[in-house]
Amino acid sequence: MPAPTPRPADTVPPGLPGLDPRHSHVLTDARGASWHYLDNGPELTARGHEPVGTVLAVHGNPTWSYLWRRLVADALDAADAGAPAWRVVAVDQLEMGLSQRSGEHRPLARRVADLGAFTDALGLTGPVVTLGHDWGGVVSLGWAVDHPDLLAGVALLNTAVHQPDDAPVPAPLRLALAGPVHRLGTRTTRAFLETTLSLARPRLAADVAAAYRLPYLAAHERDGIEGFVADIPVDGAHPSAPELDRIAEGVARLTVPAVLLWGPHDPIFSDRYLDDLVRRLPHAHVHRFSEAGHLIAEDVDWAPSVLSWLSSLSAEGSGTSGTDAFTGPRGPSTSGLRTSVPEVPDPSASSITSPPASSDDSATPFVPLWAALDARADDDAAAVLDMTASTTADGADGRPFTASWRALDRQVRRIAAGLHGIGVRRGDRVSLLVEPGPTLTALVYACLRIGAVVVVADAGLGVRGLTRAQRGAWPRFVVAQRKGLAAARALGWPGVRISAEPLAPTVRRVLGVTHELVDVARAGEGRPLPPEPGPHDEAAVLFTSGSTGPAKGVVYRHAELSALRDALAAHFDVGPETGLVTGFAPFALLGPALGTRSVTPVMDVSSPATLTARAVADAVTASDARIVFLSPAAILNVVDTADALDDADRAALARVRTFLSTGAPISAELLGSAAALMPAATPHTPYGMTECLLVTDITLEGIRDAATAPDAGVCVGRPVGGGEVLVSALDDDGDATGAPSADPGVLGEVLVRAGHLKERYDRLWLTDVAAERDTPPGRWHRTGDVGHLDDQGRLWIEGRLAHVLRTADGPLAPVGPEQHVERVPAVRRAAVVGVGPAGVHQAVAVVETTSTTRRPGLAPDDLAAAARAASSVPLAAVLAVPRMPTDVRHNSKVDRTRLARWADGVLTGGRVGQP
Numbered sequence: 001m002p003a004p005t006p007r008p009a010d011t012v013p014p015g016l017p018g019l020d021p022r023h024s025h026v027l028t029d030a031r032g033a034s035w036h037y038l039d040n041g042p043e044l045t046a047r048g049h050e051p052v053g054t055v056l057a058v059h060g061n062p063t064w065s066y067l068w069r070r071l072v073a074d075a076l077d078a079a080d081a082g083a084p085a086w087r088v089v090a091v092d093q094l095e096m097g098l099s100q101r102s103g104e105h106r107p108l109a110r111r112v113a114d115l116g117a118f119t120d121a122l123g124l125t126g127p128v129v130t131l132g133h134d135w136g137g138v139v140s141l142g143w144a145v146d147h148p149d150l151l152a153g154v155a156l157l158n159t160a161v162h163q164p165d166d167a168p169v170p171a172p173l174r175l176a177l178a179g180p181v182h183r184l185g186t187r188t189t190r191a192f193l194e195t196t197l198s199l200a201r202p203r204l205a206a207d208v209a210a211a212y213r214l215p216y217l218a219a220h221e222r223d224g225i226e227g228f229v230a231d232i233p234v235d236g237a238h239p240s241a242p243e244l245d246r247i248a249e250g251v252a253r254l255t256v257p258a259v260l261l262w263g264p265h266d267p268i269f270s271d272r273y274l275d276d277l278v279r280r281l282p283h284a285h286v287h288r289f290s291e292a293g294h295l296i297a298e299d300v301d302w303a304p305s306v307l308s309w310l311s312s313l314s315a316e317g318s319g320t321s322g323t324d325a326f327t328g329p330r331g332p333s334t335s336g337l338r339t340s341v342p343e344v345p346d347p348s349a350s351s352i353t354s355p356p357a358s359s360d361d362s363a364t365p366f367v368p369l370w371a372a373l374d375a376r377a378d379d380d381a382a383a384v385l386d387m388t389a390s391t392t393a394d395g396a397d398g399r400p401f402t403a404s405w406r407a408l409d410r411q412v413r414r415i416a417a418g419l420h421g422i423g424v425r426r427g428d429r430v431s432l433l434v435e436p437g438p439t440l441t442a443l444v445y446a447c448l449r450i451g452a453v454v455v456v457a458d459a460g461l462g463v464r465g466l467t468r469a470q471r472g473a474w475p476r477f478v479v480a481q482r483k484g485l486a487a488a489r490a491l492g493w494p495g496v497r498i499s500a501e502p503l504a505p506t507v508r509r510v511l512g513v514t515h516e517l518v519d520v521a522r523a524g525e526g527r528p529l530p531p532e533p534g535p536h537d538e539a540a541v542l543f544t545s546g547s548t549g550p551a552k553g554v555v556y557r558h559a560e561l562s563a564l565r566d567a568l569a570a571h572f573d574v575g576p577e578t579g580l581v582t583g584f585a586p587f588a589l590l591g592p593a594l595g596t597r598s599v600t601p602v603m604d605v606s607s608p609a610t611l612t613a614r615a616v617a618d619a620v621t622a623s624d625a626r627i628v629f630l631s632p633a634a635i636l637n638v639v640d641t642a643d644a645l646d647d648a649d650r651a652a653l654a655r656v657r658t659f660l661s662t663g664a665p666i667s668a669e670l671l672g673s674a675a676a677l678m679p680a681a682t683p684h685t686p687y688g689m690t691e692c693l694l695v696t697d698i699t700l701e702g703i704r705d706a707a708t709a710p711d712a713g714v715c716v717g718r719p720v721g722g723g724e725v726l727v728s729a730l731d732d733d734g735d736a737t738g739a740p741s742a743d744p745g746v747l748g749e750v751l752v753r754a755g756h757l758k759e760r761y762d763r764l765w766l767t768d769v770a771a772e773r774d775t776p777p778g779r780w781h782r783t784g785d786v787g788h789l790d791d792q793g794r795l796w797i798e799g800r801l802a803h804v805l806r807t808a809d810g811p812l813a814p815v816g817p818e819q820h821v822e823r824v825p826a827v828r829r830a831a832v833v834g835v836g837p838a839g840v841h842q843a844v845a846v847v848e849t850t851s852t853t854r855r856p857g858l859a860p861d862d863l864a865a866a867a868r869a870a871s872s873v874p875l876a877a878v879l880a881v882p883r884m885p886t887d888v889r890h891n892s893k894v895d896r897t898r899l900a901r902w903a904d905g906v907l908t909g910g911r912v913g914q915p
Contacts, residue, residue, distance in 0.1 A: 007101040009034035016211045029121035036098035038090040049085035053127040057090040060134020061228035064097025065090040074303040084314035095224030108240040112142030127152030145250030153257040160273035161248040187226040199294040258284035263292030275474040285765040366535040372595030379405035385599035386437040403438040415446035418524025426451030431475035433484030436588040436600040451533035457543040485511040535559035544690040553762030564756035567721025579625030599623040608634040612641040617649035631663040639673045656681040665714040687716035691758045712816025713798035723754035734811035744791040803896040805834035805841040833900035842876035853880040
């Protein structure tokens with residue numbers, strides 16, 4: 001075919017949605033290549049703004065600078081509003097967009113050099129923040145590595161700088177590279193272009209899609225698309241592989257501030273590549289937009305996040321000059337395990353943007369979580385009991401499996417050394433999909449001892465929730481039993497698979513198992529352990545229940561976990577002989593840390609409501625425990641099955657001295673019924689959350705005393721464990737905008753502070769920003785709960801911020817009205833939700849009756865009348881359901897958001913089905 005005719009760069013035509021033609025420019029570099037680029041710099045000058053720096057934005061394949069139009073415009077608006085003025089230069093790479101078509105092939109090294117020639121011709125000076133997407137991310141990082149004197153920061157949207165040796169190139173790219181398909185799909189037709197545009201979530205508007213197609217309408221205009229795909233380094237033999245390795249190694253040495261914004265629904269750049277980038281840039285702010293995909297710049301409103309980050313860089317750099325003003329914290333040096341794959345960095349570097357757990361950390365010596373286990377290493381007394389092993393194959397009761405302190409310590413050391421021997425290193429994430437019991441306990445402490453980060457997402461999240469959690473955390477190893485291994489194989493969960501139980505060779509191969517835990521432990525016998533992690537090293541990623549949205553990973557450091565242990569031990573007077581029965585899985589792992597024996601009763605851990613009174617009594621008998629932890633859903637079934645208890649069971653329960661209901665609010669009546677089974681115990685119902693597992697506490701006596709108060713909501717007591725609570729008042733729109741205070745009687749969002757407060761959310765930087773918005777000095781967390789403090793310093797919870805009704809009379813929290821409706825004898829549970837437009841919400845009560853409602857819908861007239869009479873607010877309607885929708889972990893947190901959608905549909909004439 002004849003050689004293509006060179007075509008110079010051109011500016012954009014008018015009428016492209018969201019793009020001002022005044023920002024379109026053409027530049028010729030010293031080599032004679034002509035470039036098209038977007039630049040808001042002239043307009044900033046015209047408006048009297050002096051730029052504090054430049055964002056150099058580089059698109060990928062097959063997009064062009066149009067991708068960055070929002071940032072170009074939003075940066076102008078931000079400057080007009082008084083924010084630091086950032087110049088945005090968004091360039092079209094040569095052979096792409098509206099830049100020159102020369103017909104020449106441009107491998108990666110040449111593209112990096114091209115970009116340098118462009119910035120030289122532009123006369124670009126520092127500070128510069130690079131921004132890239134797709135293969136533009138690689139090119140922008142190549143420029144960043146080559147221009148350290150100008151570099152102030154790096155920002156990335158879905159991209160990659162390394163292709164793992166043990167993983168194939170993503171399937172869409174393999175298809176695009178395949179033989180005759182390559183040219184047909186990339187140049188001859190618009191298939192590659194159209195496929196990329198189809199990845200937008202939601203679908204691109206027709207005029208926006210047309211704008212993306214504009215530079216690529218004819219086949220010869222798509223030469224760059226074809227060449228870009230051909231330049232993907234599929235393996236180490238590819239001509240561009242050395243340049244990619246050079247860039248990857250250079251990125252690991254960058255110390256400037258960084259931000260990574262990610263769309264996990266990306267068939268090309270999966271979370272595998274995000275994990276690699278995080279390991280190279282451990283100090284980066286990371287946010288995964290849960291519903292975004294490859295075209296993240298079109299899927300979410302991302303530009304404000306980048307501008308906010310840029311403003312923070314400007315603030316940090318005020319009073320200084322040059323790029324030093326923007327230099328980030330120094331990360332670790334990396335030597336590399338092999339070419340372009342960095343050594344696992346010091347995880348303490350990932351915490352450098354956060355202060356220690358509390359202001360007086362230095363005054364309190366750090367005692368690691370395994371200190372009590374070390375202290376009892378020669379003790380033959382029982383440490384962990386497994387009641388699930390107390391039922392024999394023929395159904396007869398047998399003896400529970402018991403691990404002594406000596407045996408547990410030996411097993412922890414064996415597993416720890418064995419895991420280190422197969423490559424688990426400090427900072428590596430290890431997902432544990434193992435049911436509570438001695439094996440899980442030993443695994444947790446083994447991982448902690450060698451500095452591995454345990455990932456805990458319980459089965460209560462369901463398959464979809466677990467999949468989201470595993471891919472979000474992206475563990476390097478996963479230890480699981482057969483069911484978890486099968487799910488990991490079928491659903492493509494990441495991680496080297498280690499079986500927690502022996503498997504037949506055929507089963508091992510089918511499930512993709514690399515190691516068996518028994519062999520790992522055997523190999524670790526007698527081997528020395530690596531140095532222990534420190535207080536500011538990451539220790540765990542614990543996932544929330546997902547009751548108010550997708551489950552979030554919560555990162556804890558060793559300092560916070562040790563502080564939690566100390567708070568629990570002090571407040572509940574836990575000693576070596578106390579013993580714990582833990583029907584609430586998260587607390588099952590704290591026994592060894594507290595230096596006391598622990599036992600998990602027979603139950604389905606994914607369904608707390610399966611716990612029976614007899615199972616609790618058996619656990620207390622086997623362990624002679626004095627403390628019992630249960631969830632509200634478990635308590636309900638324990639009370640309902642109390643008739644099965646015999647005299648010996650009741651005698652065992654009478655020895656319990658402390659009883660805790662944790663996980664969700666519980667009524668005084670239900671707590672009292674449970675307390676009647678343990679007459680010598682003081683019933684407690686602590687308030688906390690995954691982000692801060694212990695905030696306040698109240699006893700049954702305290703609850704009954706609070707019942708005489710006029711306050712609405714559930715009284716959860718006073719702060720414990722050195723914690724503090726403040727409230728940010730709600731405004732007329734129901735937003736928490738008030739200055740945090742301890743003033744009594746103010747309805748608002750609850751803020752908490754404690755030494756055992758989480759370090760951060762995992763790869764949810766913007767969620768962290770929201771949780772720390774407008775908080776006092778120190779480490780505070782906005783909980784999303786609403787409530788108030790009374791004049792005795794007690795906290796009352798009145799619902800979730802997302803569930804507050806925005807009425808014409810102002811914000812209305814749901815729990816108070818629900819409590820009134822639940823006084824109706826026929827009502828078992830109630831939820832008050834808002835229907836109609838925000839600002840004029842109408843209150844609707846949805847009730848679950850004591851005698852099961854057969855069909856959901858409008859409540860019978862007599863029940864509706866009783867509910868209206870009992871309610872503290874006018875009710876527009878009363879609906880009845882057979883059962884409330886609840887979260888999967890606790891089986892007790894009512895999903896008011898789901899009920900609101902259902903109620904709105906019912907009352908507007910929609911189909912009446914189950915909520």
